[in-house]
Structures are given as structure tokens and as C-alpha cells.
Amino acid sequence: MGASYLAVGWNRQKKIYDWLIFGFCVLYLATFVVLTAIFNPDYTFETVLIRATSTLAVIILHVILSIGPLTRINKKFLPLLYNRRHLGVTMFCIILVHGSFSILQFHSLGNENPFVSLFTSNTHFGSLADFPFQALGFFALIIFFLMAITSHDFWLHNLSPKVWKTLHMFVYLAYFLVVMHVMLGVIQYETNPVFIIIMLTGSFTLITLHLIAGTREVKKDNVIYKLKQDGYVLVCDIKDIQEDRAKMFCVDAERIAVYKTGGKLFAVNNVCKHQNGPLGEGKVIDGCITCPWHGYQYLPQNGQSPPPFKEKVSTYDVKIEGTHVWLNPKAYAEGTERPGAVISVVNAE
Amino acid sequence: MSTVTVILSAIALYLVAGIIFTIIFQLKGLSKIDEGVHGSSWGFRIIIIPGCIVFWTILLRKWIKANKEIINPPKEHA
Numbered sequence: 001m002g003a004s005y006l007a008v009g010w011n012r013q014k015k016i017y018d019w020l021i022f023g024f025c026v027l028y029l030a031t032f033v034v035l036t037a038i039f040n041p042d043y044t045f046e047t048v049l050i051r052a053t054s055t056l057a058v059i060i061l062h063v064i065l066s067i068g069p070l071t072r073i074n075k076k077f078l079p080l081l082y083n084r085r086h087l088g089v090t091m092f093c094i095i096l097v098h099g100s101f102s103i104l105q106f107h108s109l110g111n112e113n114p115f116v117s118l119f120t121s122n123t124h125f126g127s128l129a130d131f132p133f134q135a136l137g138f139f140a141l142i143i144f145f146l147m148a149i150t151s152h153d154f155w156l157h158n159l160s161p162k163v164w165k166t167l168h169m170f171v172y173l174a175y176f177l178v179v180m181h182v183m184l185g186v187i188q189y190e191t192n193p194v195f196i197i198i199m200l201t202g203s204f205t206l207i208t209l210h211l212i213a214g215t216r217e218v219k220k221d222n223v224i225y226k227l228k229q230d231g232y233v234l235v236c237d238i239k240d241i242q243e244d245r246a247k248m249f250c251v252d253a254e255r256i257a258v259y260k261t262g263g264k265l266f267a268v269n270n271v272c273k274h275q276n277g278p279l280g281e282g283k284v285i286d287g288c289i290t291c292p293w294h295g296y297q298y299l300p301q302n303g304q305s306p307p308p309f310k311e312k313v314s315t316y317d318v319k320i321e322g323t324h325v326w327l328n329p330k331a332y333a334e335g336t337e338r339p340g341a342v343i344s345v346v347n348a349e
Numbered sequence: 350m351s352t353v354t355v356i357l358s359a360i361a362l363y364l365v366a367g368i369i370f371t372i373i374f375q376l377k378g379l380s381k382i383d384e385g386v387h388g389s390s391w392g393f394r395i396i397i398i399p400g401c402i403v404f405w406t407i408l409l410r411k412w413i414k415a416n417k418e419i420i421n422p423p424k425e426h427a
Binding site: 006113116149 | 351353354357382383385386387388389390392393395396397399400403404407408411
């Protein structure tokens with residue numbers, strides 16, 4: 001980043017997104033409380049809050065984990081991805097309420113330190129029926145905490161994108177811990193099948209979406225380009241690429257986006273420097289390649305973000321013969337200016 | 350003292366050190382490690398506090414490195 005940091009870079013879309021999240025959470029919690037008051041009037045306030053926040057958090061967690069594969073399957077889901085980190089922080093806040101009230105209710109009434117009690121009150125690690133499931137939830141909470149506090153771009157920059165991405169991939173471990181926390185907890189305390197139905201439906205949906213999206217990615221990456229000459233490979237026809245859009249090609253393990261804009265073709269590395277978003281699925285806005293995930297921009301001719309930003313991606317040579325597009329997968333240093341390939345009227349016809 | 354108590358005490362000590370570091374770092378070090386901090390908002394400084402407390406060792410290392418570069422600038426910047 002080259003510009004000054006803000007707490008939140010608010011815009012109209014983010015405000016609408018956050019209001020929708022807030023509205024949904026309030027509506028869900030209110031409905032849960034009312035229904036519990038009707039059907040289980042003997043439940044305490046703490047119990048209702050623990051249950052309401054747990055189910056809400058599990059639902060939001062499934063939505064968060066679905067957004068990635070959904071956007072790979074259909075671009076219409078991209079608006080959900082744009083502000084996913086706010087959804088993540090919201091989920092953490094809800095889980096924090098759940099965890100705090102759980103520790104208060106179950107571990108703060110004795111002489112023992114509540115955190116010590118959490119790990120020592122139940123040590124039946126060898127028993128499925130009595131497994132200390134609360135500890136699993138606590139570890140998941142810690143992972144969500146680390147993700148929430150590093151959700152600002154300052155941390156992406158200062159922990160390095162690689163470390164940041166690795167840290168945030170721990171969400172899948174956290175998800176596994178949540179699944180085990182819910183399932184083992186249900187075995188011990190719950191007779192209502194709703195909890196187990198939510199969890200199983202969510203897990204099945206997530207696995208299916210990830211498999212569909214993953215299969216598509218593998219197919220794209222495994223395309224073999226047979227025609228080669230002078231280091232170039234034949235990738236497509238000019239007409240295959242729409243104006244101000246790109247097509248992504250994986251050649252020699254390099255993911256490259258070939259953009260058509262302003263009567264030329266340009267090739268840049270497909271991976272956005274921000275959060276590894278797929279630049280080839282973006283479009284040209286105001287003369288810049290714009291990442292579909294969070295709007296990071298790069299100039300097509302040199303792969304550099306316009307000032308004051310300083311991100312750079314690799315560039316590549318691309319040429320046109322007849323109507324065929326040829327791409328050289330040998331990367332130039334990040335930010336290297338390339339002339340691009342001019343589309344003549346004859347080529348375009 | 351149980352193992353759990355020892356581990357939790359060590360974590361607590363680490364976090365207390367993080368709080369002390371964060372106070373000094375916010376006053377003197379933050380703007381040295383990242384140029385994006387110049388002209389940043391107060392909201393930003395507040396929002397990164399929990400992260401500073403947890404990841405203070407990483408930030409301290411970056412701060413020391415930034416100070417060394419001020420004293421001995423890298424050749425390309427000299």
C-alpha cells in the first residue's frame with residue numbers, strides 16, 4: 001500500500017453490506033429469543049444467549065466459507081466477497097459473546113480460575129461421550145480472534161502476504177474444531193435435532209461447493225497448449241476475449257491473465273498482490289485492471305498499481321498472428337513495461 | 350502449580366509485555382515501520398491495538414530493522 005491507512009475504507013457498498021449483516025443478526029437473535037421464550041420459557045437468559053449466538057455464528061461461518069467457492073462457480077456472488085472480512089469480524093464478535101457467556105456460566109462460579117477450569121474440569125480425552133468439547137471451541141475462538149485482529153491491510157503488509165494468507169487459511173482448522181465442538185456438545189447435552197441438522201447440512205454444502213470449484217480450477221490449470229513457437233504458445237482466438245476483460249491461462253505453471261483493452265492485448269500475472277485474487281476475472285475500470293475481490297488496480301502495460309499505490313505484478317509478452325493469440329509464459333520482473341499486441345482491424349474481423 | 354496454570358501464566362506475561370510494547374510502539378515506532386501510517390486516522394491506530402499486543406515480537410523486530418536502516422541506509426537508498 002502507498003496511501004494512508006484508514007480504520008475502514010467506507011463506501012456505499014460497504015455500508016449497505018454492513019447494514020444487511022447487522023439487520024440479519026438482530027433479526028435472527030430476536031427471533032431465537034422470542035421462539036425460546038414461547039417454547040422453552042424455563043431457560044435462563046444466559047442459556048438463550050449462548051444458544052442463539054452459537055447457531056448464528058455457525059450459520060455465518062458457513063456463509064463465509066461458501067463465498068470463496070461460490071465466486072469461483074458464478075461471478076454474480078462477487079459482491080459477497082468484497083466485504084467478507086466485515087462478515088468475519090462480525091462472526092468473531094458473536095462467537096466472543098458465546099464464549100464469554102459460556103465461560104461465565106460453566107466455569108466462573110468456583111474457586112478455580114475460569115480459564116484453568118476450562119481445561120481441567122473435564123479431562124476425559126479418551127471418551128467420545130464425555131470429551132471436553134468446550135476446549136475445542138476455545139481453540140477455534142483463538143483462531144478466529146487472530147484472524148479478526150489481523151483483518152486490516154496493515155497486517156497483510158507487515159506480516160507479509162504469505163504469512164497473512166497462511167494464518168487466515170487456519171479458518172479451515174477452526175471450522176473442523178467448531179464441527180467437533182458442536183457434534184460432541186450435542187451428544188452430551190442436546191436432544192433437539194436442529195443443531196445437528198444445521199451442522200450436517202452446512203458441512204455437506206461446503207464440501208460440495210469446494211469440490212465443484214476445485215474441479216473447475218484443476219481443469220483450467222491442466223489445459224495443455226500444444227502449439228508452440230519461439231517460446232510462445234497458442235492460447236486462444238482474439239474473439240474469445242471480451243473488450244476490457246481477460247481470459248486466464250495456466251502455462252508452465254504460470255497463471256497469466258490476457259486482457260483486451262484500448263485496441264491491444266496485454267498479459268499480466270493472474271495473482272493479485274493484495275490477497276491472491278484472480279486478476280483475470282476482473283475487468284478494466286478507468287484504464288486499470290481491477291481485481292474482482294477488493295478492487296486493487298494495476299496498469300495493463302506494466303502491471304504497476306497507479307500512484308500512490310505500490311503493488312506490482314509480473315508482465316508477459318503477447319503477440320497476435322492472424323486472429324490467434326500467442327503468449328510467452330516467461331515472466332518479466334514485476335512492474336516491467338511491455339508494449340502489448342496491437343489488434344488491427346484485419347485481426348479483429 | 351499445574352501445567353495449564355504455567356502455560357496460561359506465560360501467555361498472560363507475554364500479553365502484558367505486549368501491552369507495554371504497544372503503548373511505546375504507538376507513540377514512537379508505528380510510523381517508522383510502514384509509510385502508510387503517515388497521515389493515518391486515529392481509528393486505524395485503535396483498530397490495530399489488539400494485533401500489536403499479540404504480534405509485538407514481530408513488530409519489535411521490524412522496528413529494530415527500520416532503526417538500523419535509518420542509521421545505515423541500504424546502498425540503493427544511500
